[in-house]
Amino acid sequence: MIRTRFAPSPTGYLHIGGARTALYSWLYTRRHGGRFVLRIEDTDRERSTPEAVNAILEGMVWLGLDYDEGPFYQTERYERYREHLQRLLEEGQAYRCYCTRERLDRVRAEQQARKEKPRYDGRCRDLSAPPSDEVSDEPVVRFRTPLEGHVVVDDAIRGKVQFHNSELDDLIIARGDGTPTYNFTVVVDDLEMGVTDVIRGDDHLNNTPRQIHLYAALGVEPPRFAHVPMILGEDGKRLSKRHGAVSVLQYREEGYLPEALLNYLVRLGWSHGDQEVFTIDELVQLFDIDDVNHSASTFNPSKLLWLNQQHIMHAEPAHIARHLAPFLSARDVDPTEGPALEAVVRAQQERAKTLVEMAEASLFFYRRPAAYDEKAAKKNLTSESAGILEHCAHRFSGLPSWTGEEIHAVVTGAAETFDVKMGKVAQPLRVAVTGSTVSPPIDVTLELLGRDETVARVEAAAAWAQRPESQSPAE
């Protein structure tokens, strides 16, 4: 059975790049009926924070990327690493290195000055006793990397990638204080957690040959690897916390649907013919890791926005209503007091790119506009339109029932009566009830708003339109 994992380090929130990696792992696992494990790589105690852990967990929940096991915390697994470390030491596959940081820094600087690739020079590799000078009292443990030959990473996305062992050096697997480092903990965890497929960012491809050696030293077969390309910011640089990468939770705040974000992310590096819009179920059916592209891609906010609109348009109104409600509440509107939220959603569904937009554009359904938009009022609430508004208010009051059809008939009737175009009736009405020139079709809008509220607002607007100042001689 396939087992994958997502292994973020809690040094910041869950951002776009991490979310896509998680998505790919998740989709791949769901597609093949495997198990998805969440592991928090918090061995960097300096920078890991509980807030970041929470932000990551919350991001996963919002995106709907559920995991079958975990979260496991590496800091709770030190015993496991210690055991393996001990074994490597005993078998001579690892050794203590007494070099001081100062010596290491100096060696590195010298190598760079000589335009060489910086790497450990192996001073302690074959020592039987600690060296006599420049000795650290807290020795680290290094892994004995083969000097000759090469390793091949058989990557599910990139194919075979070959590295010469001469390019590798003896990496530190345990710090001076005895705590294990990344390249060692991933290997131990992935093998102990039975991970069959390691799906991770491209930036780890260079670590993979070392890890393959570690697997060999521990006597196990390495998992299958899949290195997914990076996501670049609009400046072409790798997306990072410092570089324009925003938290996925920020997209929630900006009114994006999780399925839209996921849809956008999956298409960044993967495709299925010409299809652009996918449901999560479709993705689970169609996605496979070896179809992922080789090249890095650039984050394109306007396409994400379009996709969000697509998902808003095609989703069930009830689903959108659930996501929309908090945005209304945040604007001091109680969506249960006024037209049914689902009906409002239906009316707004194809004219909002985000839930924020939809909430803003729907406020007038729940409370009277504080003021008429200045330009809108000047153009539409005139002494001429006042008569039309009064006429409409009167007819609305007399309607046998309050339906869109009858409302529509009143509007078209008014246009005929006054011998004007539809716009000369609809727009003043729109300004009267919404305060602006934008809303769903006028009959739909008024029907939702209700007869009493409509008549009240239209009469108020008619009165406003007739006040002396609106015919100010300054015109």
Place this chain on the structure above:
RNA sequence: GCUCCCAUCGUCUAGUGGUUAGGACGCCGCCCUCUCAAGGCGGUAACAGGGGUUCGAAUCCCCUUGGGAGCGCCA
């Protein structure tokens, strides 16, 4: 600097030796229209460059160029 990865419209991509190089976002125009949208139609725009291989290369190979990543007692 060294090693590794990558290279089709501005962006995301289809393409796997023979296509007028397709789609999508964006942008522009037109249509529809009570506003805003949505929708429809049309337009703009790409195979980084150079060598090969081949009857024939976006597709295969090499070089160059460009971009990215790694080279920590970070992950």
